[in-house]
Amino acid sequence: MKTGEKPQKMKPRQTDVLLNSPSGSKRALIYTRVSTADQDAQNQIAQLRGYASAQGWQVVDAITDTCSGSKGATERDGLGKVLTLAHQRRFDILLFWSLDRFSREGSRKTIAYLTELEGHGVGWHSFTEPYISTLGVFSDAIIALLSALAKQERLRIGERTKAGLERAKANGKRLGRPRTSNMRIGEAMKLRAERMTFSEIGRCLGVSRVRAFQLCNSKSP
Numbered sequence: 001m002k003t004g005e006k007p008q009k010m011k012p013r014q015t016d017v018l019l020n021s022p023s024g025s026k027r028a029l030i031y032t033r034v035s036t037a038d039q040d041a042q043n044q045i046a047q048l049r050g051y052a053s054a055q056g057w058q059v060v061d062a063i064t065d066t067c068s069g070s071k072g073a074t075e076r077d078g079l080g081k082v083l084t085l086a087h088q089r090r091f092d093i094l095l096f097w098s099l100d101r102f103s104r105e106g107s108r109k110t111i112a113y114l115t116e117l118e119g120h121g122v123g124w125h126s127f128t129e130p131y132i133s134t135l136g137v138f139s140d141a142i143i144a145l146l147s148a149l150a151k152q153e154r155l156r157i158g159e160r161t162k163a164g165l166e167r168a169k170a171n172g173k174r175l176g177r178p179r180t181s182n183m184r185i186g187e188a189m190k191l192r193a194e195r196m197t198f199s200e201i202g203r204c205l206g207v208s209r210v211r212a213f214q215l216c217n218s219k220s221p
Helices: 013-022 042-055 078-087 107-118 139-170 180-192 198-205 209-216
Strands: 029-032 058-066 093-096 125-126
Touching: 029 042, 029 078, 042 058, 042 078, 042 093, 058 078, 078 107, 107 125, 180 198, 180 209
Parallel strands: 029 058, 029 093, 093 125
Antiparallel strands: none
């Protein structure tokens, strides 16, 4: 610094503004999940609202799912709504109680949800696990760790699948889709030769119209 120059003030990091300054007010969406209808998420929601208020965040909604965390977004109305609202940029931060309350589908699927949120410009923060957050200084490290866990999970699934296939092959089991019997194909072709429609053939054989078409166009028995 040259003589006579005033020292420049360091600008606060975005994470510092978000966590400590009301001027960095963000729209927060609270997500909670309970496993059964006998459980009540109101205590969690109250604490999460208090935490959001302390950060200067505006809570736009609180969404609760009542189901197992192993179910996906297509089976959880609440989580599905969260992802839809994120796509619409209706909130800036997703606040949840803990990562296992957010998802218990495994590292691979969980990181996919978190990455999708980030792709929409939405951050996320775990109340009981503050290190699991896009708002702290370790956010990049957390993402890297979760990604590594997801990769290991994919490898384990691949190894189990391969081992299962090899075990089935060793036991003499035929792998792949079961072949359609020549008799079945012959019946379909015979009915087709009698100028029956695929719908009529399907009704005769107890299969769909599409399956009847496939049978009729299979290789000759």
